[in-house]
Amino acid sequence: MRQWLAWRGHFWIALVLRLYLGGLFVLASLHKIQFPAAFADAVVDYQLVPYMLVPVMAVVLPWLELLAGLCLVLGVRAKAAAWTVAALLAMFSVAVASVLWRGLPVGCGCFETSGEPASWLTVARDLVWLGMALYVIGYDRFLHLERLFLLSSAELER
DSSP: OOHHHHHHHHHHHHHHHHHHHHHHHHHHHHHHHOOOOOOOOEEHHHHHHHHHHHHHHHHHHHHHHHHHOOOHHTTSSSSHHHHHHHHHHHHHHHHHHHHHHHHHBBBBBBBTTTTSBBBHHHHHHHHHHHHHHHHHHOOOOOOHHHHSSSHHHHHHHH
């Protein structure tokens, strides 16, 4: 078990997963940012958010996805971005599972507002992505853009 945890390949796998999840979240946000009213309709279909919060959620959520995705791709505050992505994926999984348990026929709203219908496969896919985000949180160490531009505490003390 110790050999598995000490294996150096984790860092490279985490880098690939970080770039994949970052690109995925950037891609998922673009359509929602362009068409916030259509995304608001998708949010209303889930029947989980009070109606007065739907416009705020329809505008803020896609920008949060975009920011977290860009941070993952660029390696800027990557661990915080991975935590954000993990929280979003957990929330999405619970929301889709809730809709399925209640038998509401809604679209996923994942990449396009009128895209694929929500299914248990959607929940499974989100949980796999959640596992990837947790892997990134645990093992990501390479190619962080912020390390090129930010000073370390030792440099600040000079």
